[in-house]
Amino acid sequence: MSTIRKILAIRAVREFLRIFLAVFAALVLGFLITLAVSKQPIEAYKAFLLGPVSRFNRFGDWIEESITLILLGLAVSLAFRAKQFSLGQDGQMLMGALVSGSIALFVPLPFLLRVPLALLAAMLVGFIWGYIPGYLKAHLDANEIVSTLMLNTIALKIYDYFLIFWIKPPGAGYNASDFFPVEGKLPTFLPALPFIADLQKRFADHTNITIMLYLMIIAIVVAFFLMFRTPFGYELRTVGANIKFARYGGIDTKKTIILVFAVSGIFAGLAGAHLAMGIHTKLIANITVGLGFEGIVVAIMARNNPLFVPIAGLAYGYLRAGADVMERASDVSREMVLVIQAIIILLVTAERILPMVQQVITARRQAAAGAAEMTEGENNVV
Amino acid sequence: MSFDHILKAIFSALFLANILRISTPLILPALGGLVTDLAGATNIALEGIMLVAAFTGVVVSAYTKSVTAGILCGILSGVLISALLAYFYLYLKTDVFLAGIAINIMATGGTIFLLYILTGDKGNSSKLASGMAPIVHIPLIKDIPFLGTVLSGHNIFTYAAFLLTWLVAIFLYRTPLGTHLRAAGENPEAAATLGIDVKQTQLIAFLMSGFLASLGGLNLSMAYLTLFQREMTAGRGFIALAAVYLGGRKPWGTLIAAMIFGFADALSNQLASLEIPSQLVQSIPYVVTIIALVVYALQKRAQLIERTRRFQERELAKSGGGATGS
Numbered sequence: 065m066s067t068i069r070k071i072l073a074i075r076a077v078r079e080f081l082r083i084f085l086a087v088f089a090a091l092v093l094g095f096l097i098t099l100a101v102s103k104q105p106i107e108a109y110k111a112f113l114l115g116p117v118s119r120f121n122r123f124g125d126w127i128e129e130s131i132t133l134i135l136l137g138l139a140v141s142l143a144f145r146a147k148q149f150s151l152g153q154d155g156q157m158l159m160g161a162l163v164s165g166s167i168a169l170f171v172p173l174p175f176l177l178r179v180p181l182a183l184l185a186a187m188l189v190g191f192i193w194g195y196i197p198g199y200l201k202a203h204l205d206a207n208e209i210v211s212t213l214m215l216n217t218i219a220l221k222i223y224d225y226f227l228i229f230w231i232k233p234p235g236a237g238y239n240a241s242d243f244f245p246v247e248g249k250l251p252t253f254l255p256a257l258p259f260i261a262d263l264q265k266r267f268a269d270h271t272n273i274t275i276m277l278y279l280m281i282i283a284i285v286v287a288f289f290l291m292f293r294t295p296f297g298y299e300l301r302t303v304g305a306n307i308k309f310a311r312y313g314g315i316d317t318k319k320t321i322i323l324v325f326a327v328s329g330i331f332a333g334l335a336g337a338h339l340a341m342g343i344h345t346k347l348i349a350n351i352t353v354g355l356g357f358e359g360i361v362v363a364i365m366a367r368n369n370p371l372f373v374p375i376a377g378l379a380y381g382y383l384r385a386g387a388d389v390m391e392r393a394s395d396v397s398r399e400m401v402l403v404i405q406a407i408i409i410l411l412v413t414a415e416r417i418l419p420m421v422q423q424v425i426t427a428r429r430q431a432a433a434g435a436a437e438m439t440e441g442e443n444n445v446v
Numbered sequence: 447m448s449f450d451h452i453l454k455a456i457f458s459a460l461f462l463a464n465i466l467r468i469s470t471p472l473i474l475p476a477l478g479g480l481v482t483d484l485a486g487a488t489n490i491a492l493e494g495i496m497l498v499a500a501f502t503g504v505v506v507s508a509y510t511k512s513v514t515a516g517i518l519c520g521i522l523s524g525v526l527i528s529a530l531l532a533y534f535y536l537y538l539k540t541d542v543f544l545a546g547i548a549i550n551i552m553a554t555g556g557t558i559f560l561l562y563i564l565t566g567d568k569g570n571s572s573k574l575a576s577g578m579a580p581i582v583h584i585p586l587i588k589d590i591p592f593l594g595t596v597l598s599g600h601n602i603f604t605y606a607a608f609l610l611t612w613l614v615a616i617f618l619y620r621t622p623l624g625t626h627l628r629a630a631g632e633n634p635e636a637a638a639t640l641g642i643d644v645k646q647t648q649l650i651a652f653l654m655s656g657f658l659a660s661l662g663g664l665n666l667s668m669a670y671l672t673l674f675q676r677e678m679t680a681g682r683g684f685i686a687l688a689a690v691y692l693g694g695r696k697p698w699g700t701l702i703a704a705m706i707f708g709f710a711d712a713l714s715n716q717l718a719s720l721e722i723p724s725q726l727v728q729s730i731p732y733v734v735t736i737i738a739l740v741v742y743a744l745q746k747r748a749q750l751i752e753r754t755r756r757f758q759e760r761e762l763a764k765s766g767g768g769a770t771g772s
Contacts, residue, residue, distance in 0.1 A: 101563050149543045200736070204743035207691065209490055209543065211739055213684045214732040221732075225725035357551055364544065397562040402555020409548035415539035 083365055086411035087379070090404045097403065098396055108394035115389025116382050122389060124271025128343050130381030131273075131280050132335050136359025137366060137373040138287045139331035144360075145291065145368040146304040146324045148201065152212030153332040154356040155219030156193045160186035160336025162223050165241065165347040166231065168248025168340065175247040182248065183279070183337050190333020191326045193219065198325025202318040208325070216356070227347055241347040250274035250342045274342040280374075283331060287370035290327070300324055332359070358384075361405045364412050380405075459595035461712060466596070466604055469708030471496075471662045471670060471679075473607040475686035476704045477614050478658035480697060483690050484618065485651035486631035490546035491531050493683025494553030495656055496663030499524035501557040503664045504674040505564065507577035513668070516577050520664045521657060527553070528656025532649050550683075558676050571674040579603060579669040601669035603661060608701070610658065615697035627651055659683065685735055692738035694745065703738065710734045 098105045098112075116126040136153050143150040164186035171178055197215060200206035224239075231241045253273050254264040267273060291297040299320045302310040311317050339351050362380050366372035387401035411417060475492040482489035502523040507516025531549050534540040558568055565573040579601045588598035618624040629637040630647045638644050662682070667674045685707055692706070693699030710731040717727045 151547075200739065200743075204740055205746075206736075206739040206743050207488075207687070209488075210684055210688045210691075211736055213681060214688070214735045217681060217732045218729045218736075221725040221729040225723055228725070229723060357547060360544075360547060361551075397559055397568065399555040399559040399562070399568075402551050403559065406548040406552030406555065409544060409551070410534055410540065413540045413544045413548075414534055417538055420538075 079367055083367075083412055086408050087365070089411060090407040093407055094400055094404045097400060102394060102396050104394060108390050108396045111393040112383075112386040112390040112396075114386075115393070116385040118389070120266070121270040122385060124267070124273055125388070126378075126381055126385040127273050127277070128271065129385055130378045131276055131342070132338055132355060133358055133362050133381050133384075134280055134374050134377035135283060135331050135335035135338065136355065137362030137377050138283055138370055139328045139335070140359040140363035141366060141368040141370055141373055142287060142291065142300070142331070143324055143328040144304075144363055146300045146321070147307070148198075148304075148321060148324050148328075149209050150194065150197060150212050150325055150328055151209055151357065151360075152194060152197055152215050152325075152329070153335070153359045154352055155212070155216035156190040156329045156332035157336035157339065157352045157355065158216075158219040158223045159189040159193045160333030161340040161347065161351050162226060162336075163189045163333075164337035165244070165340035166226070168244040169231065169241060169347075173247070178247050179250065179341070182341060183334065186333040186337035187330045188333070190329035190331070190336070192329070193333070194329020195322060195326040198322035201325070202321040223351075224349065227349065231347055239349040243346045244341065248341065249345050250276055250338075253277045272343050272345075274338075276338045276342045279334070283334065284370055284374055287331070287373075291370055296320070296323065296327075335359075358405075361409055364409055459592050461716065462596045463600070464712045464715075465705060465708045466600060467670070468711050469705045470600075470604045470607050471665045471682055472686050472689060472704040472707055473611065473701050474603065474662035474665065475659040475683050476689040476693070476700045477607075477610060477697065478655035478662070479683075479687045479690045480693075480695060480700050481614065481618075481627070481658070482648075482651050482655040483687075483695060484631045485627045485648045486634060487535065487542050487648060487651070488546075488687070489528070489531070489652065489655050489659075490543060490684070490687065491527070491549040491553075492655070492659045492662075492686055493679050493681070494546075494550035495524045495527050495659040496666065496679045496683055497550075497553040497557055497677070498527050499660035499663035500667035500678060501560070501571075501674050504571050504574060504576040504667045505560075507668065508571070508574035511577070513577035513579060516668065517579065517664055520668075521660045524660025524663060525653055525656040528652045528659070529649075532652035535652075536645050536648060554677060557674070561674065561676065569676060574673070576673060577668060578672045579664070601665070603665035603669050606661060610661075611697050611701045614658075618697065623647070623650070659686075662686070681732075685731065688735040688738055691742040694742070706738070707731055707734065 094112075095105075095109055098109050102108045116122050136157070139153050139156070140150075164182040167182040167185055168178065171181065173181065193215060197206075197208050197211040200211050201208045227241065228239055232239055233242055251274060252264060252268040253275050254260060254267055256264055289297075291300065299310065299315045299317075300323075302313065302315060303317055303320050303324070307317055310320070336352070340347055344351060358380070362373060362376045365376035365380065383401055383404065387398040390396055390400075391398040475496055478495075479489055479492055499520040503516040503520030505516075506519040507513050510516070527549060531542075531545055534545040535542045561571060562568050565571055567573060581599060581601050582605060584598040588594045616624075618628060626637065626642045626647050627650070629640070630642055630644045634644045637647075663679065666678055666682075671678070686704065689703040689707060690700050693701070693703035714727040714730045717730075
């Protein structure tokens with residue numbers, strides 16, 4: 065008993081337990097919904113829960129999606145950790161995809177220069193698209209939720225405009241670019257070594273898992289060091305904990321806020337490059353569809369800690385990939401995962417739920433103890 | 447079409463009527479945003495509330511064949527969603543932004559999910575024969591040449607928007623509850639020491655906000671269009687929030703701000719007939735929103751400077767008077 069108490073007293077364990085319980089509760093609710101609406105609920109839910117690992121290409125879908133989600137999760141974590149509610153990842157992603165895709169298509173450089181240039185440009189444009197709402201917030205106290213959402217729509221319109229009027233091949237009946245030339249595509253993550261040639265071919269044929277996997281790992285490490293091992297990270301966390309204290313402590317809060325938005329944008333821009341050069345290998349209309357707020361749920365599940373973002377990203381990517389499989393295999397639509405997502409956010413962020421549960425448990429225990437005492441007392445009387 | 451034609455079109459009665467029509471689904475949620483904002487909490491779930499109400503209204507009116515039932519159930523559903531948000535924010539201590547985001551996500555996903563179950567279609571509800579809110583032709587005014595076209599023949603929501611702006615203004619500035627609400631938003635600790643139940647007041651604000659945003663949503667699906675489309679609110683809930691700030695957090699200011707957005711939107715529709723790419727024209731309302739945020743911020747700063755200056759002058763005058771007195 066006491067060891068269990070001791071383990072529960074560790075904050076990280078409690079946090080983990082709370083998130084685990086929230087996800088579990090959301091999944092149970094999801095199952096209840098499936099039960100209510102589906103003719104073959106068991107089949108549907110099985111497809112949902114096991115789908116991503118049932119086939120090789122689905123496994124690939126899961127990992128590809130998770131890379132995007134993890135990059136977005138890092139972007140949101142940095143902003144939310146500083147209590148800056150930037151919802152601009154969608155726009156930053158679109159701009160990143162547009163710029164990197166254009167470079168991949170049109171800049172006549174060899175592979176070794178073209179891909180790094182495209183990635184850097186995506187990060188830069190993400191930085192700029194984050195700098196704008198950051199500046200508006202820091203210097204004009206403009207509500208960042210409104211400004212980032214407006215910038216998302218503006219980015220979408222800019223993306224559509226360039227795609228339709230400049231990038232799409234003339235005369236094409238659909239709104240998409242040509243496929244990128246080989247110099248502009250991200251290569252498969254496994255190098256072409258003789259002893260793994262078979263495996264490499266399999267991954268290359270069935271999945272789009274690219275070297276972005278390694279860049280993602282670097283991004284996680286960078287985000288972690290940035291947040292916990294640099295003066296900027298200290299300032300970011302102080303602004304998030306108490307902005308007045310940060311100001312009195314001599315931190316240039318305006319500069320910090322602007323940088324938080326902009327640095328967060330770098331990661332989202334990279335996610336856009338992943339969409340364009342890794343997953344689709346061409347620019348398509350609505351390239352970010354359905355990804356807009358997904359970074360938020362990842363960051364919330366990871367409690368805005370870059371080290372936990374990959375776990376949350378993989379877990380949530382799994383749910384999303386599972387929902388896709390479920391939609392194809394049954395009569396339940398994939399939007400159910402949005403409902404599950406909302407429930408996870410609510411349950412994880414509701415500060416009072418765990419204390420309330422604890423209260424109920426102690427109250428029960430006390431009531432039971434009280435009842436036991438009562439019966440003891442009665443026995444004595446008798 | 448030439449520029450001349452555009453100018454003529456803009457100053458036509460139809461264009462002005464169009465502004466009223468387009469502004470309505472912004473005015474109503476903006477009023478909702480105003481009430482919660484003054485009560486001290488930003489309701490970013492306006493978007494989700496609108497969506498749920500729009501969906502419920504269409505579905506109920508289709509199945510009961512009663513527009514009234516549709517509207518009433520739509521309002522009820524929106525108020526319930528808002529109450530859910532208030533419960534998480536006020537009683538479970540969830541961050542109001544995160545809870546609002548969650549509600550919006552749930553509304554987007556939930557409406558598409560249910561739409562698919564009911565119609566087998568994920569795009570819109572065209573398979574359901576849903577009702578349409580009545581259109582009002584104002585007697586006498588409708589026969590005046592120019593004014594009649596502008597003012598008469600709108601749906602009930604448009605008139606409700608103006609009426610409700612007036613009512614909200616009276617509520618906020620002429621009733622005890624309205625005063626309490628503003629006090630709770632201005633300084634919750636001070637309000638609490640005066641015996642105001644801050645939580646309860648904020649709860650009422652959220653319920654009102656839900657009511658107003660629901661009307662905005664119903665306007666979209668039962669008057670502006672007569673069907674439900676996935677994500678049909680298209681960011682109006684957020685533009686409404688921007689209107690609150692641009693309007694200086696006052697009811698009539700909010701109404702005017704919402705109509706400025708309506709104007710930008712109507713204008714972009716008109717300009718689309720010029721040889722300007724529609725994507726760029728369509729982004730006008732969003733750029734205007736950002737400019738509006740900046741204008742509001744500058745206004746606020748100017749007010750603050752003005753207030754400090756006046757305060758200093760008064761203090762100086764006082765101390766100056768004191769000096770001559772002694």
